Amino acid sequence: MPLLQILQVPHPLLKRVAAPVERVTDDIRRLMDDMLATMYAAPGIGLAAPQVGVSRRVIVVDLAKDETSRAPLRLVNPAVLWASEEQVIMEEGCLSLPDQFAEVRRPAAVKVSYQDESGAAREIEADGMLARCLQHEIDHLDGVLFIDHLSLLRRQMILRRLEKARRVRA
Numbered sequence: 001m002p003l004l005q006i007l008q009v010p011h012p013l014l015k016r017v018a019a020p021v022e023r024v025t026d027d028i029r030r031l032m033d034d035m036l037a038t039m040y041a042a043p044g045i046g047l048a049a050p051q052v053g054v055s056r057r058v059i060v061v062d063l064a065k066d067e068t069s070r071a072p073l074r075l076v077n078p079a080v081l082w083a084s085e086e087q088v089i090m091e092e093g094c095l096s097l098p099d100q101f102a103e104v105r106r107p108a109a110v111k112v113s114y115q116d117e118s119g120a121a122r123e124i125e126a127d128g129m130l131a132r133c134l135q136h137e138i139d140h141l142d143g144v145l146f147i148d149h150l151s152l153l154r155r156q157m158i159l160r161r162l163e164k165a166r167r168v169r170a
């Protein structure tokens, strides 16, 4: 499985609203497998198709800490059906903003509808880390990054830090 290139901020595709998938085809299944391989290699716990240059509503998630406990989730056209009133603050990062982290407030629990890799309609209820990860990845499909949940000041601080890190590496 080829590793895909992960786009970084400020790539314009990361700000675009991704198109729904009409049918879960072999191409979509291959995309999800490649996204998982790319995510594991990064390493990361979630990846959205726009991050690898494909503006379609597809995400993959796996919270497993090591290879032996892998439990990949492949979600096509995921949508938040319900979100808890209770909100929690958790630290987030993103493969499109390498080495940048911030505390983000989001609903503690969500119910998400999606289609699985066979095209079957499914629902998942999640709290904790999984709820967090699902919301973060679904945001990507609407062109929203975790820094968009922060104040302008904190967002600019992270973007400046990212730019500085790039200059140091260059």
Ligand code: NI
Binding pocket: 093, 094, 095, 096, 136, 137, 140
């Ligand atoms: Ni992300």
